[in-house]
Amino acid sequence: MDRAPGLSVRLKLTISYAGFLMIAGILLMAAVLTYYTYFLPDGWILTPTGDFLINRTRLATSFAPFVAGVLCFLLVFGLAGGWFLAGRMLAPLDRITHATRVAAGGSLAHRIALPGRSDEFHELADAFDAMLARLETHVAEQQRFAANASHELRTPLAVTRTLLDVARSSRDPDELVERLHFVNTRAIDLTEALLVLSRADQRSFARERVDLSLIAEEATETLIPLAEKHGVAVETGGERAFAAGSPALLLQVTTNLLHNAIVHNVLDGTVRVTTAAGPAFVSLTVENTGSKLTQQLVETLTEPFQRGTTRVRGDQAGVGLGLAIVKSITQAHDGTLALTPLADGGLRVTVRLPAP
Known part of the structure; x- marks a missing residue:
């Protein structure tokens, strides 16, 4: 100015x-x-x-x-x-x-670090340093996310171009069409996941009174065929738990967690979905059986494009944004996300949201 x-x-x-x-x-x-x-x-x-x-x-x-x-x-x-x-x-x-x-x-790496006892100037300097730290972290995350997103989007585009080059001399167009359809579907899934993640980060959604127990039942009914395909039993239970938020985004959270719990499981494994209500917070917990996970691996699973490849089946690699979307939507609802590896194998994921 x-x-x-x-x-x-x-x-x-x-x-x-x-x-x-x-x-x-x-x-x-x-x-x-x-x-x-x-x-x-x-x-x-x-x-x-x-x-x-x-x-x-x-x-x-x-x-x-x-x-x-x-x-x-x-x-x-x-x-x-x-x-x-x-x-x-x-x-x-x-x-x-x-x-x-x-x-x-x-x-953004510069800090004031004002010495001396607390007064109005020191409080301002400390607040400014805290803001710079948050901005530096946010910018680094955005840069890393943009680089990863560019890499992930480049892969299906490069495969599509290769398939189109092959199609010029191919005598079996049906197989190429099928492979192109698969690559295109994966690119669309990735783009939609990026849009959901951006929407959650911007908090551009209306808040309503949502019952997490009904959301859990809806997500379970939707994914029952996938669970039967993988030989996984899904159990639901708990009490009515009301939260304030977007029904569509909270359904996305539950669906992502349940999908991961089914896909990253063992044959004849189980998935338990429970809800609980307290005076100030409500929770949604998804727990599954599976291979043993280290705490170091679990701490990286909410990063964008981090798939935990040591436990992902080849036919269900996903786009690597499932838990990143869950984390972003949870934070947009002023909640917390906790991932805990189980001693006998598997993972427990708990979403904790403020009660309305």
Whole structure:
């Protein structure tokens, strides 16, 4: 924003200090003069020669040069002292301004790290450092996400181009069409997942009163055929648990969790979906059997395009955004997501949301 040039804050504070000191001096001199003139009896004031001064007019006249000298001294002292004190007080603000300009130039790694005891400037500096840390983390995540998304989208496009080149000389178009259909479907699934993730990050959804137990039943009914195909038994239970949020997005959360629990399972395995309600929070828990997982692997599963390849079947690789979408939607609903590897194998995922 273009602004007209003006006085610096330091100069304004200096003038304010000096002006206040001058006003205080004038009031003090006026009080002394008034007291000498109107409250002291005649003959109590001595002249420089030792004689009694009876005429109050002469008193005021002889007192004026002294008052003028004192006020000049106070003016000079106020300006010099005010300039020094203002500089000391505004020194932290200079560091904050420098850090802001560095951050505006693109360097989010810079921190103010203002030393000393807490005051308004320190609170501002600490808040600014915390904001820079969050921005740096967010920008790094966005850059990593954009790079991964570009890589994931490039793969089906490159495969499609290769298949089209082969189609020019191929004598079996049906097989190529089938493979192109598969690659195109995967690209569409990835694009839709990216759109859902973007929608959740922006929190561009209306909030309604949602019963997580009904959401869990709906997701289970939808994925029963997939569970039967993989030989996995799905169990649902729990109590009615109301949350405030988007029914479509919360259904997406439950569907993703249930889909992962079915796909990343063992033959004749089980999946348990339960809901619980408390005074302040409600929860949705999806637990499945499966191979043993390390805590290090579990901590990376919510990262975009992290598929946990050591336990993914080749026919159900997915697009690597399932748990990333779950995490993003949960955070958009002001909730928390907890992933816990089970001792006997498998994973427990708990979504905790505030009660309406």
